[in-house]
Amino acid sequence: xxxxxKLKQIASQxxxxxxxxxxxxxxxxxxxxxxxxxxxxxxxFDLMEHDPSFNMKAKGEDVFFLSNGHISPVWYSVLARSxxxxxxxxxxxxxxxxxxxxxPATHEGLPGIRxxxxxxxxxxxxAIGMALAKKxxxxxxxxxxxxxxxxxxxxxxxxxxxxxxxxxxxxxVVAVDWNGQQIDGPTEEVMSLGDLPAKWAAFGWEIxxxxxxxxxxxxxxxxxxxxxxxxxxxxxxIMMKTEMGFGVDFMQGTHKWHGKAPNxxxxxxxxxxxxxxLGDY
Amino acid sequence: xxxxxxxxxxxxxxxxxGAGLHAIGQQNDEVVALCADLIGSLKxxxxxxxxPERFFQVGIAExxxxxxxxxxxxxGKIPYTGTFANFSTGRVYDxxxxxxxxxxxxxxxxxxxxxxxxxxxxxxxxxxxxMGMMRMLPGFTVINxxxxxxxxxxxxxxxxxxxxxxxxxxxxxxxxxxxxxxxxEIGKALLMSEGSDVSLFATGHMVWNAVEAAKIVxxxxxxxxxxxxxxxxxxxxxxxxxxxxxxxxxxxAEEHQxxxxxxxxxxxxxxxxxxxxxxxxxxxxxxxxxGKPVELLxxxxxxxxxxxxxxxxxxxxx
Numbered sequence: 108x109x110x111x112x113k114l115k116q117i118a119s120q121x122x123x124x125x126x127x128x129x130x131x132x133x134x135x136x137x138x139x140x141x142x143x144x145x146x147x148x149x150x151x152f153d154l155m156e157h158d159p160s161f162n163m164k165a166k167g168e169d170v171f172f173l174s175n176g177h178i179s180p181v182w183y184s185v186l187a188r189s190x191x192x193x194x195x196x197x198x199x200x201x202x203x204x205x206x207x208x209x210x211p212a213t214h215e216g217l218p219g220i221r222x223x224x225x226x227x228x229x230x231x232x233x234a235i236g237m238a239l240a241k242k243x244x245x246x247x248x249x250x251x252x253x254x255x256x257x258x259x260x261x262x263x264x265x266x267x268x269x270x271x272x273x274x275x276x277x278x279x280v281v282a283v284d285w286n287g288q289q290i291d292g293p294t295e296e297v298m299s300l301g302d303l304p305a306k307w308a309a310f311g312w313e314i315x316x317x318x319x320x321x322x323x324x325x326x327x328x329x330x331x332x333x334x335x336x337x338x339x340x341x342x343x344x345i346m347m348k349t350e351m352g353f354g355v356d357f358m359q360g361t362h363k364w365h366g367k368a369p370n371x372x373x374x375x376x377x378x379x380x381x382x383x384x385l386g387d388y
Numbered sequence: 389x390x391x392x393x394x395x396x397x398x399x400x401x402x403x404x405x406g407a408g409l410h411a412i413g414q415q416n417d418e419v420v421a422l423c424a425d426l427i428g429s430l431k432x433x434x435x436x437x438x439x440p441e442r443f444f445q446v447g448i449a450e451x452x453x454x455x456x457x458x459x460x461x462x463x464g465k466i467p468y469t470g471t472f473a474n475f476s477t478g479r480v481y482d483x484x485x486x487x488x489x490x491x492x493x494x495x496x497x498x499x500x501x502x503x504x505x506x507x508x509x510x511x512x513x514x515x516x517x518x519m520g521m522m523r524m525l526p527g528f529t530v531i532n533x534x535x536x537x538x539x540x541x542x543x544x545x546x547x548x549x550x551x552x553x554x555x556x557x558x559x560x561x562x563x564x565x566x567x568x569x570x571x572x573e574i575g576k577a578l579l580m581s582e583g584s585d586v587s588l589f590a591t592g593h594m595v596w597n598a599v600e601a602a603k604i605v606x607x608x609x610x611x612x613x614x615x616x617x618x619x620x621x622x623x624x625x626x627x628x629x630x631x632x633x634x635x636x637x638x639x640x641a642e643e644h645q646x647x648x649x650x651x652x653x654x655x656x657x658x659x660x661x662x663x664x665x666x667x668x669x670x671x672x673x674x675x676x677x678x679g680k681p682v683e684l685l686x687x688x689x690x691x692x693x694x695x696x697x698x699x700x701x702x703x704x705x706x
Contacts, residue, residue, distance in 0.1 A: 163462060164462070164463050164464045165462075165463070166463075212490065212491070213490075213491045213492060214490060214491075214492070221462050221491075222458055222459070222462060222487055222491045222493070223486050223487065223490045223491045224486070225486070226482050226485075226486045228451075229451075229455050229483055229486060229487050230455075231455070232451070232452045232453075232454070232455020232456050232458070232459065232483075232487070233455045233456070233458045233459040233462070233487055234459060235452075235455070235456050235459060236455065236456035236457060236458060236459020236460040236461070236462070236463075236467075237459040237460070237462050237463050238459070239444065239456065239459070239460060240459065240460050240462075240463030240464070240465050241463065243420070243441065243442070243465070244463070262451070263449075263451040263452055263455065263483070266447075266449035266451060266452035267449075267452045267455065267456075269447070269449070270446060270447070270449065270452055270456070273447075274444070
């Protein structure tokens with residue numbers, strides 16, 4: 108059984124890390140990072156079997172791919188807090204000579220990252236490739252991936268969706284960060300996504316609905332439900348409703364903090380709303 | 389030496405790829421193949437027949453194919469992607485750049501129907517910019533073999549090289565004149581014929597046209613040093629400099645735009661280390677069109693006669 112209280116405490120610290128990283132870099136994407144914090148914490152601290160000593164090929168391990176690479180602050184924090192690299196390194200986010208690039212990369216050898224992402228729409232395809240390799244190798248572990256909802260405007264995602272269903276890639280769980288926001292505004296104004304669950308279902312995917320992706324109890328339950336549906340001939344998608352900016356009142360529910368860093372005053376305000384549970388880096 | 393370069397019977401370079409893929413599939417269990425609805429065109433049938441579980445039909449979705457290949461490579465597989473050169477590069481440049489090149493994935497991008505010799509399908513499919521695009525990507529190896537035998541050998545050799553590779557070949561039946569059981573060395577220029585008056589650096593299908601041109605000017609008393617540059621990147625700078633310093637005149641020949649291809653790669657070496665008069669045999673900032681391969685090469689300045697003229701011209705500039 109997952110210790111929900113403990114996961115919530117970790118999430119609070121991760122949210123502090125996100126605010127502090129983006130503030131000190133004076134850039135980055137806090138909104139989506141805050142919204143997906145609960146999901147990534149549940150994955151890395153509860154659901155996935157993974158080894159922070161990090162092996163690129165990940166034989167016998169569950170693997171996570173972040174397709175919407177701009178929410179790197181949450182991933183970096185979760186990886187550091189999981190033991191992939193020292194938390195002190197979070198202070199180098201977006202600085203020169205850092206392994207913590209603006210968008211995740213393998214180029215500098217940051218442990219935990221297996222492919223670069225940032226140019227949107229590519230992560231699902233890469234996740235499928237690794238899932239196919241696991242099947243070829245008789246490895247029964249699961250591949251997880253996260254994609255933004257605005258990211259679904261990229262055509263490659265639909266190519267990948269079609270492929271995964273056709274080839275019965277059923278060791279794959281994809282979550283859609285369904286926060287309804289993208290840089291230029293609400294998705295329904297920028298480019299309507301329509302009935303997303305119906306579209307995924309029509310493409311042959313098994314759907315898991317996560318009504319509140321910022322409620323840790325629900326996140327853990329739905330991740331486990333998704334995992335229980337692996338190995339049944341269909342890829343699985345979690346339609347995960349989140350609030351962009353969750354946990355910081357003035358950032359919550361708006362696209363305005365998608366790609367904007369908080370200033371000193373805003374940072375102090377945000378941190379006052381987030382308990383320091385594991386010690387700041 | 390020139391007289392000993394003989395066509396043993398026309399075969400397509402893409403058939404060499406198919407044969408090489410099957411051979412490396414037998415030797416290396418980690419080799420997997422993907423195709424975007426062009427199995428027959430890429431000659432992948434033999435691999436698919438013997439290793440069906442290691443083949444993935446992607447459908448007409450090249451961007452997805454590149455991403456899947458990156459994922460397979462992450463787990464230690466050696467993916468060979470197969471589609472036309474146009475759809476292997478320009479169509480999926482960003483996917484290759486981010487998921488393969490920047491991410492250091494061991495993916496072999498195998499591209500058929502490159503250049504004008506694609507023929508009748510016309511300019512939509514006749515990509516002439518691919519080598520330029522691919523050689524600009526940091527860490528990418530770019531190979532353009534000249535005939536069936538060399539394409540087969542290259543297809544086998546790239547599995548032993550860790551890192552992303554662009555392997556370019558073509559559609560038409562073309563003279564097959566290099567050794568049948570050759571060992572392919574990535575980055576090592578192949579001296580086809582020694583000479584003293586002009587260095588002729590050719591790649592891909594143009595190597596054969598270069599052979600014919602060299603034979604013609606030999607009758608005029610011009611001694612051509614013919615070098616087959618099958619690897620555009622990393623370029624064999626040593627071989628190029630050695631030859632250029634000896635002959636003091638250079639002609640480059642490629643089935644590609646002037647911008648960004650072999651000629652530019654050679655010029656970059658020469659301008660830095662041994663400035664030498666150079667003539668380009670390449671398409672001059674133009675799209676192609678429908679037609680028969682040899683007709684097209686001639687119309688766009690890549691015919692045997694064009695190489696002959698370039699040789700005469702560059703010697704005058706010494």
